[in-house]
Amino acid sequence: MITDVLIEKIIEKQNPTCVGLDTSLDYLPEELRVGVSDFTGAAKAIFAFNRGILESVADLVPAVKVQIAYYEQYGAEGLCAFRDTLVYAREKGLIVIADAKRNDIGATASRYAAAFLGKTPTGDREISAFPSDFLTVNGYLGTDGIAPFVQEGKGDRGIFVLVKTSNPSSGELQNLRLEDGRTVYECMGDMVEAWGTDTVGSYGYSSVGAVVGATYPEEAKILRTRLPHTFFLVPGYGAQGGSAEMLSNCFDGRGLGGIVNNSRGILCAYRKLGGSFDEAARKACLAMKEDLHAVLGEICAK
Amino acid sequence: MITDVLIEKIIEKQNPTCVGLDTSLDYLPEELRVGVSDFTGAAKAIFAFNRGILESVADLVPAVKVQIAYYEQYGAEGLCAFRDTLVYAREKGLIVIADAKRNDIGATASRYAAAFLGKTPTGDREISAFPSDFLTVNGYLGTDGIAPFVQEGKGDRGIFVLVKTSNPSSGELQNLRLEDGRTVYECMGDMVEAWGTDTVGSYGYSSVGAVVGATYPEEAKILRTRLPHTFFLVPGYGAQGGSAEMLSNCFDGRGLGGIVNNSRGILCAYRKLGGSFDEAARKACLAMKEDLHAVLGEICAK
Known part of the structure; x- marks a missing residue:
């Protein structure tokens, strides 16, 4: 079961950190961007950067999240770098989360499910x-838009459904109260x-997780109690303003x-810390691990 | 203004039909699939099929909607066919709707906006x-997830936001009633x-449209009155069960x-009507035009 595998890696590395490979050309050090003038060049530079990051941090973290928007902006060429990044991260033993927030009616959702969590019939192969x-998904369409992902994954692949997102406007719809007393989130x-x-699975969490922003600790607290079998993917730490204290509400008593x-x-991180981008990324990972550890303590399955 | 351009094409062709190029390999006639054994072959076959459809129907319809899931399932190669289809449809004078239902926090949404509605800075270009x-988008994240698309589009490109979707489960969230008496949709x-x-624009509709399923005529009626400046993209006709009568509620008194x-x-259509796929598609388009015309009458800007 994929969430068990993720949890075992978190315990092994004592680190519930996911490195977000939201890699845009403008994030790269100058020397990696020199001479880039088309999508093919951009894709090559981005994959080279990602490979450097992965080699530097793979022993520290259990997972990476790869945000497809940053690759899609460079066309089909960018999506080759996206695929190469997924494949390379898995080769390094990391759990790979494709952040694509897919959503559609059942017949179409099943195509997305094949693309990210399964295989596509092509001739005899x-x-x-x-x-x-x-894969991250958006549940606005209800059950028949989600079922194809759950069916394709069979527990061996999972999804994270947007529940309470980290952005400033997320409350406009998500925090509205329904007639039955519940909020939309x-x-x-x-x-x-x-x-x-x-x-x-064996740690009590299912393969259908939720996206819950670090920037909304009150909502996270409510959701952690309300959804005892739902594992959280927590964006919003750092640049978006979420601190380790704020996101402690996303965890249970075991630090899981x-x-x-x-x-x-x-x-x-290299812009702040100086030095090479890969070494700076490693330092930032270690600092984040320490920051989370100070709040969560030892992560232990009991 | 892009919605004005769309409306002018609808009036000129007297046909508010959008051809959905949700082209999967298994939809192609046997002879177009022979020998396909990888994504490159699939992408070539799919684009050849789309070109045939476009050549056959371009004079009859104002627009096409290209569902990206059907291309993404064939990887980066499939997305080349997606791009080629968008480009070719525009060459044929058609309005092109990318059906990708994108959604994310502002910083990421701006990358999607660049990919579909704008341009991506790459070196000096x-x-x-x-x-x-x-582009179709999902509004679950609220205003700051939508604003980048509106800003990038500047009215010359537009979006359709999911409001009431055509699928059977759409009511699970969308039809719930809020404390203030409104439904979520x-x-x-x-x-x-x-x-x-x-x-x-000059016909009274903005560049921010709504997706409203043909399968829910009561909801469509409420929305048509409630959203006087919002143009509707209406899925669900035909295979999903929506009829011309059911979707008449999506239109105003001018047939717009x-x-x-x-x-x-x-x-x-070739599977039902026989003959070549492109001729059958043309016949199906003509039959649909007649079907809509019987309900809407002459489309006229008054």
Whole structure:
């Protein structure tokens, strides 16, 4: 079960950090950008940068999150770098989260599920387009838009559904109160908990997780209690303003229950710390591990 | 203003039909699939099929909607066919809707906006990744996740935001009632109407449209009255069960206010009607035009 595998890696490395490879050309050091004048060049430079980051931090963290928007902006060429990054991260033993926030009606969702969590029939073969362990999805369409991902994943691949997002406007819809007394994010959370029922693993968490922003600790506290079998992907730490104290509400008494993403704080650490980008990324990872450890203590399955 | 251009094409062709190029390898006639054994082959076959469809129907319809999931399942190679299809459809004078339902926090949404509605800075140049006139988006994250698309589009490119989707489960969240008496889909609709305020064109519709399923005529009726400046993209006709009568609620007294998508009913018409796929697609387009005309009458800007 994929969430068990993720949790075991978190315990082994004593680190619930996910490195966000939201790699845009403008995040790269000058010397890696020299001479880039088309999408092919951009894709090559970005993959070279990602490889450097991965080699530098793979022993420290359990997972990476790769944000597809940053690759899609460089066309099909950029998406080659996206795929190469997924493949290389898996070769380094990391759990790979494709952050694509996909959503559609059932027939179309099943194509997305094949692309990220399964294989696509092509002639007599079946081929994996963008091999990932987890995919982020948006549940606005309800159960029949989510079921294809759960079915394709069979517990061996998982999803994280947007519940309470980290951005400033997230409350405009998500915090509205329904007639039945629940907020919209609580309602979405209840659906997520239900969608995961059949895939709960040995640590008590299912393969259907939730995105819960570090920037909203009160909502995180409510959701952690309300969704006992739902593992959280927690964006918003660092650049977006979330601190270790704020996101402690995303975790259970064992220090489990969530994984915290940091993108720019690691990728662009060299601008703050100086030195090479890969060494600076490693230092930033170590600092974040310490920061989380001070709040969560030892992570232990009991 | 892009919605004005779309409306002028609808009036000129007297046809509010959008051909959905949700082209999967398994939709192609046997002879186009022979020998395909990898993503490159699949992408070539799919683009050849799309070109045939476009050549056959371009004079009949104002727009096409290209569903990216069907291309993404064939990896970066499939996305080359996606891009080639967008470019070719525009060469044929058609308005191009990229159906990708993108959504993210502001910083990331701006990358998606560049990819589909703008250009990406790459070295000293700016390059268009997936040039489209409209992009479908999901508004669950609220205003700061939508603003980058509106800003990038400047009214010359537009978006369609999911409001009431056509799938069976869409009511699970969308039809819940809020404490203030509105349903979630009405609330989303109100946000869409507000997001479009600054781009209302000469026919009274803005560049920020809404996706409203043909399968829910009661909700469509409520939304048509409630959102007077919001143009509707209407999926669900044909294969999903929506009829011309059901979707008449999406239109105003001039026969304007919406465009109706049909994907499988046109792409796979050859399986029902016999003959070549492109001729069958043309017949299906003509039949749909007649079907809509019987309900809407002459489309006229008054």
